[in-house]
Structure formats: C-alpha cells, structure tokens
Amino acid sequence: MKRWIVLFYMLTACALVFAGEAKPLAEDPVLEARLKSLSQELRCLVCQNQTLADSNAPLAEDLRKEIREQMHAGKSDKEVVDYLVARYGDFVMYRPPMKRSTMLLWLGPFVGFLIGAVFLIRTLKKRAGNEDFEAEEE
C-alpha cells in the first residue's frame, strides 16, 4: 500500500511538472512574426545599441506590448512606426529617414568614396605617366 501511495505522489508530481510547461507566446503567429520583424528595426531607448526585439528593458517590454496591441487593432507597420516616432523621435528608427539633418549621414560615405576614387585615379595616372617616362629613358 505504501508503495502505491509513493507511486501516486510521484505521478502527481509529474503532472505538476507538465502543468508548468511554457504556453505558446501568442495566439496569432503571423502577428507575432510581424511584431518581431518590426521591432528589429526599432531602437530601444534605454539600452541604445539594442533593438526593441532584443532588449529586456522594462520600457522595451511595454513598447512591444503596445505595438502588439496596435497590430491587433489593425494598424499598419507604418502607423505603428509613426506612433513611436511622434513620441520618441527619429532616433527610434535604426534606418533614419532622409532629411536635411541626416543628409551628411546618408551621402557622406558616397562623397568619401568619390573623393577617394578621384584621388586613386589621379595617382594611378601619374604613376603610369612616370613609368612611360622611365621606359622611354631606358
């Protein structure tokens, strides 16, 4: 009899373990995928080098919750981003918009590349000219 009682407790203990298994995160996997891809484009303002998707800061959790609710309410990705930009500024976006203040940021690398290319071509031309000259001399 004692054995049976022990067995009974062991089985119920097992049942308890199973009851603690993780529930699926959300009912709607499509929405959850949208949330994930969108929050990877957004910056967490508390730990600024993390995306909203990666951050465990309480604010990031709140914002993910907010975004999820807005998506549930049928808002588009753009509407959600606009909502956040209105509150936290362009800084929340990992890809800042083209504006006068961000011109240098967007065009700077290309300008740098252009200057480098011009410099390279000029140097190469000069060097080629020198070689011709040396060849003639020989």
Next chain:
Amino acid sequence: MSKLVKSLLPLALFFIVVGFLFKGLYLDPHEVPSPLVGKPAPLFNAPVLAETGKKFSSEEMKGKVWLLNVWASWCGACREEHPVLMDMSKISEIQLYGLDYKDTDAEAQDVLKTAGNPYKLVATDMDGRIGIDYGVYGVPETYLIDKSGVIRYKQIGPITKELLYTKILPMVKELQR
C-alpha cells in the same frame, strides 16, 4: 595645387577629424531630443496618489504654466533630484506636479513621507501608458507645459539647482506673462 597646400592638406584633415571627435566628447547620446517639445502635451486622466477614488485630469491645468515631473520610488537619480524639487516647491511661481511612473502606491508614498512631498499633486501611471505617450524613456524627466497646454521644454535626467535658476525659472516667468 601648390606644394605647400598639398603638404598641409593631411594636417587640415586631421584637425577637422579631431574637431568632430572633440565635439563628440561633450555630447550625451542618452539625451534624445524629444519631438514633443513645441507640441501639445498628451492629455491624461489618472488616479491620484494616496487619494483613493480621486482622479486628476491634465485638462484641469489649462491656463496655467506647470511642470510635470516623472519620477518613481525605484529611481536612484530621482532621489538625487529630490532636494532640488523641494526647493522648487517653495517658489511661488512654480506649479510642480508629479507623475509616479511604474511604481507601487505604497512605496511611492513611503518616499514622499520620509523625504518630503514637493508636489501639489501626484498622478499615478502604474502601467507606464502615460509615460509612453510622453515619450518617457528614463526617469526622472520633467516637462514644462504652458498655458495653452504646449510642452515648451523637456529635461531628461535630474534637474540641478543651476538648471532650475538659469533655465527653468526664467522660462516659467516668461511663459506666465
């Protein structure tokens, strides 16, 4: 290009880069300029701390210049700021209201009981919803709101004595005219 200009070019470039880096030393990347400055302050209606059943609506503040200080009992920098807020509460021109952000009533009341209560009233934002509307990302944050309900200034991080007397108080007086 003359030889002299050519030889000085790298040095000039070097100084330009140094200039940018030097400027960068004094920029705080945690201070994100709020897009809400110059825009109407989001309206909210929230329970009042320590007064069950009572609610505070930000619309009641129409026609007044007021300060909304977002704080919490768990926030270390708020404690640093607290003495300055106590000073502020003694200045007659300043109407200081608090927003208790993601806190519990009991702990918030405890802080005000032991350190003093500088606020005319404290509204509570337990789930952080009002905070999101105001673009709060790091307490303490303080908003200066004018008579028509427009945010005129946002302070991110603790208010210092210097800031109070050189910036906030003059702005308040200016807006009250």
